[in-house]
Amino acid sequence: MKQILEVLGFVALVQGSVGLLQEVTGFLHGWGLVQRFGLLDGYEIYASVALLVLSFALFAAAESQ
Numbered sequence: 001m002k003q004i005l006e007v008l009g010f011v012a013l014v015q016g017s018v019g020l021l022q023e024v025t026g027f028l029h030g031w032g033l034v035q036r037f038g039l040l041d042g043y044e045i046y047a048s049v050a051l052l053v054l055s056f057a058l059f060a061a062a063e064s065q
Contacts, residue, residue, distance in 0.1 A: 002062045009058030016051030019044060 019034040021027060023044050034040055034047045 002065050005058050005062035005065075009055045009062065012051045012055035012058060016048045016055060019048030019051065023048065 015033050018028055019032040022029060022032050022035060029035075032048070034044050034051070037047075040047045
């Protein structure tokens with residue numbers, strides 16, 4: 001269970017980072033999952049920050065086990 005939480009945390013960390021990097025610089029266009037969802041149009045930065053927060057929560061939950 002610990003390894004699953006760590007993998008999910010890593011994926012969320014990478015996707016959140018790529019989403020923020022793409023929104024701020026325009027670099028890595030098409031790499032992030034956040035930009036692919038039409039529901040999140042205009043809220044990409046908030047979704048990327050939420051993914052980063054989720055990744056830290058997943059790492060903390062993995063560490064507590």
